[in-house]
């Protein structure tokens with residue numbers, strides 16, 4: 646079992662750190678929020694006063710922070726010098742690919758191993774230890790990190806070198822953002838054409854239009870009882886986080902001159918939905934915004 650420093654104990658990091666404790670690891674946490682530290686203590690972790698204090702002598706240092714800027718701030722704060730020689734740094738935040746690759750370079754310069762390992766599965770997956778990890782970094786770092794990640798998730802996929810975990814995450818979520826809008830448009834059109842939501846669901850969920858946005862997250866109440874549409878569009882996956890991921894995809898696309906016109910349009914639609922005060926709604930709630938745009 647490892648000594649793990651866990652920096653960023655928010656909605657995701659808190660339950661992930663708790664699952665590491667349950668698996669028998671020694672966890673030392675740090676967060677700027679006192680409430681987050683209290684919750685970590687209750688879950689059986691010890692808490693530190695600074696990121697470096699948390700990392701002192703640790704075998705593994707995990708970060709779960711809001712963005713690449715926060716990650717580089719923490720990596721620049723002395724943690725890389727504080728951990729045990731050859732320690733493994735795992736960043737599970739969703740970050741831009743460029744910051745992720747800079748973080749790997751900083752870790753490597755300090756003689757540390759590193760992985761970018763963003764997640765899919767949300768707070769529910771973090772709590773139930775069923776997250777999917779998309780992992781970038783060397784084969785050595787991956788093999789060292791795998792048992793730690795498996796204590797917090799059910800799928801751990803090595804996607805290639807440094808930054809490729811973040812690349813996989815934003816490509817997947819760009820598909821999701823675009824497909825959800827397509828599904829919402831189809832259900833809004835069906836309503837105007839007098840086709841029931843159940844009939845469209847029965848056809849599209851078993852035909853060529855089938856996708857996760859229909860079968861797991863159907864954006865209208867009824868056909869999929871567990872979807873957020875049946876629960877007032879409570880997240881689930883908040884629209885503001887979808888907007889974050891779509892913007893990261895656009896930033897990456899611009900850097901490598903990739904054509905992503907539908908990804909760009911999806912980002913614009915989610916930006917309008919967010920600006921209208923719905924950033925905290927589930928992202929499937931965009932159907933009501935689209936219906937509101939109708940002539």
Ligand code: NAD
Pocket residue numbers: 652653654655656657658675676677678681696709710711712715718719737738739740764765766767768881882883886889
């Ligand atoms: P959150 O805001 O609940 O948690 C972030 C935590 O980081 C906060 O507790 C904050 O106090 C802490 N923090 C910020 N700066 C810090 C610093 N310098 N040092 C120490 N702690 C610091 O966010 P979250 O929902 O837990 O998301 C974390 C990451 O996971 C984000 O990158 C997000 O995009 C990604 N993610 C979230 C979800 C989700 O459903 N919430 C799903 C997949 C991925």
